Amino acid sequence: MLPVQTIYADLVDQLHSQPVTLLQAPPGAGKSTWLPLQLVRDKHFKRIIMLEPRRLAARNIAHFLASCQQEPLGQSIGLRIRNEQYVSAQTQLEIVTEGVLTRMLQQDPELSGVDCLIFDEFHERSLAADTALAFALEIQAALRDDLTILIMSATLDADHIAEQLNCQLIQSEGRSYPIVERYVALKDESNWLFEMPAIIKQAISEESGSCLVFLPGQREITYLNQQLMDLPPDIEVFTLFGDQNKREQQAAIAPAPSGKRKVVLTTNVAETSLTIEGIRIVIDSGRKRAAQFNIKTGVTELVTAQISRSSAVQRAGRAGRLEPGVVYRLGSLAQFERRDAHDKPEILSSDISQLLLEASLWGCDIAELTLLDSPSLIAQQQAWQVLIMLEAVDEQHKITPFGRQMLSFGTDLRLAHMLLKAQALQAEEPQLLPLAIYLVALLESRVSKHPDLAFALQNKHYLTHPQFKLSLKMWLKRFGLKPSESLQTEDLGLLVAMAFPDRMAKRRGQGYQLANGAGADVIEGHWHKDEYVAIAELGGHKGQRIFSAVPVAIGQLQTYLPHLFQRCDVCEFDEKAQRFIAESRLMLGALVIERKDNKTNLDESLRTQAWLNLVAKHGLNLFAEYSNCQQLLIRMELAAKYFPDSFSQCSDAYLTRHLSVWLAPYLANISTFAQLKKIALFEILSNMLDWESQHQLKQLFPTKVKVPSGSTIGLEYQLDGPATLSVRMQEVYGWMQSPEIAKGKVPVLMALLSPAGRPLQLTQNLAGFWQGSYKEVQKEMKGRYPKHFWPDDPATSVATNRVKSRM
Structure with missing residues (x-):
């Protein structure tokens, strides 16, 4: 009997009596397969939609459940993932992936005909899953009180979720089969990959059965595949990762032929909701490829990171699905116990542009949504700036028609913007759309390592990589175009600027300054003579190394992307010359494209703004009285911390961000730098509180x-x-x-x-x-x-x- 069967009756009662239920069940318990199928067979719900985070798992679960029903896919069991759809009027259980579920919710907020939503493997806490859950909870509260939501995983952060959603947790005790844990000490942590072949060979010599090896990404899989060529003839090596074609994936998942064993080298696509028959050995590198968002540069980069303990439990569970197993973990037990308990939710570590745009289409602010974790204010501000540059929202953060189209594309918002702009210009610039499609295929397939995008694109155009070819075919079909006989790349800079306007960059010293204000370093031998470049990929140390870019003509951008440019009057105080400088500037974000001296007299507002900019640059310690004000600031900040109903925020960072509110009124008569430094800061800060609040501060602190x-x-x-x-x-x-x-x-x-x-x-x-x-x-x-x-x-x-x- 599967573990989940023992709690099935209690779970059903909970589902029918409560709007939201949490289910925590170990790997192999049957929660992703037996449970939803039994709910269908027992007719507890008319139509169930189950979210599976990964396409590979979604496809395999759907095919498995359809075979259990002895039906072709698309009858009682349905599947809906990108570029694949098998559903009908008879479908009672539909397996979908994350982006698909969000589109379904946006297109039909009442979820007509659906009475149960299941969020499987929710421990992964992807941004898309959090978004879909927030929308589902709002639908349930406002439109569909009969909608049931089930959230499940083997390793949920159950206490946090139960507290946030005020819902009940049901746990399925026990694992189907026991798993022995072995820890393998490494000679050199930095060279862990080079020790893996020996560890794999040791494991398959010590244990029977097939072996599943968890690695961060395709690079490590390729290396180990080459290093394991000398295994005994009865052992076959397979690879398994998300970008493979279905045939290769199915070969990796299939049972080993009679009399043979297999070693499957995989990424974390095999971590959840996937059973590979015959596996009883897991070798866990303890690493994954994770998206890491750099708030300063606005770049999301894939980095190799340690997995959490909950992910390690998920991986180990693959060894005990069908029989007792063993897991080999790289590193010591002490190192394992120092890992984070759970993975950090994407909403706290990712670019949240998609979330903000989805919420805008939904018709609300994210503060109104029930989110399990809230993104920082800085992350929100950065995302809104990008969305405005992409023409997805207006200055009031309302979604534009362009933004609606971008969301419907099912790809990265930046690439969607580029494709739509190229399509809109097709009448006057017909060469842009085909070039944009080839560029999207190159960036989506991630097969190029050459820093010059034009060279990389020409190379992949004539020497097509399978992943590049697959993506290209899909986008050409979508736009009704045929492959190009020749590819002209003169307009590549314009297209990259359409997708990455915040990464437009201007030469500064030996590097570049980005439109978002960050700095970037060049790869030796590239772009040294180009004043402006459009950057597609950034990363490396501090996220500031240009990996791929292309020169761009600024005049072309002014013609086709005029919304990126703003003209403004600027007044600055030159500290060296000790005087004000007034200019009229043409700006592209933080980049000064053109400047002219402003001959008009400086008015009070411009001069005040110049002083505010100077204070923002140096901080409050610019003022002579700052040291005498520190205890006052600490007392005010403590008051805001412990008595938020009576006192407002007052940290240094908060004050610096809001100089125009509290400091600007005192700058009207300041005409010299010396006067600015001697300003009565203590009195000004005290006056931020009214008389009653000042008295209360003295009493409390x-x-x-x-x-x-x-x-x-x-x-x-x-x-x-x-x-x-x-x-x-x-x-x-x-x-x-x-x-x-x-x-x-x-x-x-x-x-x-x-x-x-x-x-x-x-x-x-x-x-x-x-x-x-x-x-x-x-x-x-x-x-x-x-x-x-x-x-x-x-x-x-x-x-x-x-x-x-x-x-």
């Missing part, structure tokens, strides 16, 4: 406290940790505890000093100190400071700031 001796002693605050009260020990006799600050929310650390002001004791527990280590201090101090009062019972003694003779 006093600058001084009165101690038992009658003295008034200053408090020193810090953002993280207790406030410090440095006071002579004799002055706090009689106190049993530290003073209370911020209604007890901020502890006070007592720094007790000698009569000479030297540290004697740090404590947050005065009563404990008086009863404990004070005796040792007393002995020493009596000898060193005999004129001072050192009572036997300081907790009940009278405090003093005088010597004994004057008490």
Whole structure:
């Protein structure tokens, strides 16, 4: 019996009584296959849509379930993935992938005829899955209270999800078969790949059955495939990854021929919802290829990263699907236990342009959606800027007709924008669309490593790679075009700018400055004489190395992409010359394309903006009074942290971002740099609070406290940790505890000093100190400071700031 069968009755009851249910079941429990099929057979729902994150898993599950029904795909069991659709009026269970589900929700927000949505392998927490779930929850709340949502995985971050969605967790205990864990120490972590062939050979010599090897990507798979040519004749090596054709994928998944074993080299496509018959050995490199978004450059780059412990459990589970198995993990047990418990959700580490555009089409702000994790404000601002440059939204962040078309394309938003622009210009520039299709095929297939895009495109045009050829065929068919006999690449820069307007770059020193403000380094031997380039791929150290680009004519961009350019009047203060410079500039993002001296008189607003820009550049420490304001700023920030209903944010970063709100009114009469530096910063910051709030701040976070001796002693605050009260020990006799600050929310650390002001004791527990280590201090101090009062019972003694003779 499959593990999920033991909780089936309870699960069904939960599904019929609650809007959202979480199911946590181990690999091989039957949650992706037996469970949805049984729900169909028992007629609990009229139509179920099940989301599978990966195309390979979606395709295999759909075919398997259709065979269980003894039907061709497209009858009771359906499948809908990119470029494949098998559904009919008889379909009761439809397997779909992420982008497909989002389109279905956008096109039919009521989900007509569907009464159950299943989110499988939700632990992967892709941006698309989070988006689809947020839309489904809104549909359920506003339009379809009869819609049931089931979220499931072997390794869910269940507590977090259950808390966010206020839903019940059902767990299926036990694994189908036990798995032995073995940890393989590496001689050199940096050369782990070179140790893999020996580890694989050791594993297949020690254990029976076939072997599944998890690797980060195709490069590592290719290397190991070549290194395993000398295996015994009864062992065959197969490769399995997402970009393979179906025939190769099926060969990897199929059982080994009678009398033979197989070694399958795979990426994390085999991590979930996939059973490869005969596998009882898993070798886990502990690594994956992950998308890492650089907020500064606006580039998402694939990097090799450590997997989480939950992903490692998923991978190991492949060994115990059909019989007892074994997993070999690279590295020590201690290293394994130091990994993150769960993968970081994509929404916190990815470009969220797609999410914002989907939400705009949906008709809401993302703050109104039920998202399990919220992206940062900086990530949102960066994404909106890109969407505006791509003409997907207007300045008010409303989706444009262009944006609607881009979402319907089923590809990266940038590439969709390029294709649509090229199509719109087909009448006057007919060569653009065919060239755009070839460029999309090149970028989607990721088969070129040459930095010169024009050379790479010509090369792949005549020496077609299978992945390039497949993508090219699909896009040519979609636009009704035939392959080009000759490919002219003169307009390639224009097309790259259409897709990556924020990566337009201007020569600066030995490198380039991007339109988004970031800097970029060139590859030696390329683009040294080009003033402007359009960059398709960035990466490397700090995400600032240009991997592929093409020169571009700025005049051509002004003709065909005029929305990228803005003319503005700028006033800056030149610190070297100690004077204002006023110019009229033509800008492409952060790039100055053209500048002219502005002969008009400087008005107050331009001069004020120049001062604001200067302060933003240097920070608040530009001001002479800044050091005297730091305690005030910390107190204001603590007030906002612990009493957000009464106080607003007030960090340095927040103040720097909002200079125009609080500082600008005080700059009207500032005419010199010296005057700016001497501005009354303490008074200005204090005036950000009204009289009542200033009084409340003094009460909650006093600058001084009165101690038992009658003295008034200053408090020193810090953002993280207790406030410090440095006071002579004799002055706090009689106190049993530290003073209370911020209604007890901020502890006070007592720094007790000698009569000479030297540290004697740090404590947050005065009563404990008086009863404990004070005796040792007393002995020493009596000898060193005999004129001072050192009572036997300081907790009940009278405090003093005088010597004994004057008490």
